Amino acid sequence: MTKQQAIDIIEILKKTYPDATCSLDFSTPFEMAIAVLLSAQCTDERVNKTTPALFEKYSTPEDFSGIELSVLEDLIHPCGFYKNKAKNIKLMAQKIMSDFNGELPHTMDELVSLPGIGRKSANVIMLEAYNNPQGIAVDTHAKRISNRIGLSNEETPEKIEQDLIKKIPKKYFKDVNHLFVWHGRNTCTARSPKCENCTIKNFCKYFKKNG
Secondary structure, three states: OHHHHHHHHHHHHHHHOOOOOOOOOOOHHHHHHHHHHOOOOOOOHHHHHHHHHHHHHHHHHHHHHOOOOOHHHHHHHHOOHHHHHHHHHHHHHHHEEEEEEOOOOHHHHOOOOOOOOOOOHHHHHHHHHOOOOOOOOOHHHHHHHHHHHHHOOOOOHHHHHHHHHHOHHHHHHHHHHHHHHHHHHHOOOOOOOOOOOOHHHHHHHHHHHHH
């Protein structure tokens, strides 16, 4: 697939989903980091139902650095994998307090040094919290769509991201994350994708093979 075709795909998806935005609720960069961490293996809808009560009681790195793990586990239990997530949230908060003067860092390298924050999460934080996208967050939607369309034949998020960055100009980074999530939820679903309704099917390797 050429760079121009990739741009055409993004432009078509922008018209298809004009309201595509981040679906996680947050009011500070640190709250965004918590929400992203909770969203692993969990729907954004569930995270958004869980975080209001959490952030009402605890909202800063200082708050979370001293929290009892059992208390935090109870509060985030609905998001699944709550023991591991609680441990990472507390460790992340403690590292922010000790290494970053109590403020969530502003760079990719520093963000990925935090417990529980990998490259995908750091990409989301840089985009949503700081409006400074550095790459493309490859979640399950981005992976599925990239493989089906033919933007990348790779399997790992890191390699898929590198393929996408080669084809998609940086000015589109802020759009592509939202667009892939919305397209993956609404049309290019994991099971029984709605190919007949897809606005980018003419570019799609999967559709040409199965359509």
